[in-house]
Amino acid sequence: MRTFVLRARAAPTDSARLLAGVGGEAHTEILAHVLMNAIFVAQSHREDVIVYLVLESTPDYSRSVRFEAQAMRDLGGFDERALLAKVARALDASRGMGKDEERPVEAGVRVQTISFERLVEQLAVDHRLYVLDRKGTPIGEQAFDERPCFLLTDHIPMPKKTFGILDRLGATRLSLGPRMLFASQCVVLIHHALDGR
Numbered sequence: 001m002r003t004f005v006l007r008a009r010a011a012p013t014d015s016a017r018l019l020a021g022v023g024g025e026a027h028t029e030i031l032a033h034v035l036m037n038a039i040f041v042a043q044s045h046r047e048d049v050i051v052y053l054v055l056e057s058t059p060d061y062s063r064s065v066r067f068e069a070q071a072m073r074d075l076g077g078f079d080e081r082a083l084l085a086k087v088a089r090a091l092d093a094s095r096g097m098g099k100d101e102e103r104p105v106e107a108g109v110r111v112q113t114i115s116f117e118r119l120v121e122q123l124a125v126d127h128r129l130y131v132l133d134r135k136g137t138p139i140g141e142q143a144f145d146e147r148p149c150f151l152l153t154d155h156i157p158m159p160k161k162t163f164g165i166l167d168r169l170g171a172t173r174l175s176l177g178p179r180m181l182f183a184s185q186c187v188v189l190i191h192h193a194l195d196g197r
């Protein structure tokens with residue numbers, strides 16, 4: 001199983017603002033691109049993938065939308081509009097939720113009010129964490145076990161204090177080379193590296 005967590009620091013938790021954010025400062029298209037490249041391949045999809053999108057521009061709580069590819073019955077297309085509609089639906093389902101609550105949205109999709117830090121603490125219990133960082137260990141030199149979990153951000157960097165938390169959780173910094181890539185391009189390169197092993 002491969003798990004990806006996108007910390008979308010600029011992504012609004014209001015569904016209308018999420019949909020209006022494509023191409024704007026929030027760059028919400030990043031969420032669709034990451035979902036697309038994490039789950040889909042030509043004429044099919046990957047069964048062994050879980051994606052968490054953590055949306056952090058919020059008046060109350062961050063929302064984590066969890067997509068489990070093998071449990072999803074209606075993949076509904078891989079274009080930006082279809083994928084963001086799924087995220088928007090999860091946000092609508094999360095209206096009125098209190099802190100640390102979770103709700104099912106549709107088959108394979110769940111939404112939770114949880115911070116990025118709390119989510120990774122939970123994932124660290126049964127996953128090995130890898131935080132994407134150009135100055136980390138080159139991916140070609142890194143061994144992976146059964147349950148890797150890859151942590152990425154949108155266009156806004158991971159706050160410095162988060163690296164302290166991730167270090168305490170034993171996260172490994174992982175590099176895909178010196179060039180700054182989009183998060184969705186990192187996902188493709190990670191799949192490629194793991195597919196070849």
Ligand SMILES: C[S@@+](CC[C@H](N)C(=O)[O-])C[C@H]1O[C@@H](n2cnc3c(N)ncnc32)[C@H](O)[C@@H]1O
Pocket residue numbers: 132133134135151152153154155156157158174175176177178179180181182183186
């Ligand atoms: C567009 S980048 C983030 C850009 C942001 N301005 C920054 O300075 O971190 C999106 C994500 O991809 C990761 N990333 C981009 N290029 C990378 C590379 N060559 N190796 C490892 N991670 C990379 C970043 O760490 C980040 O999680």
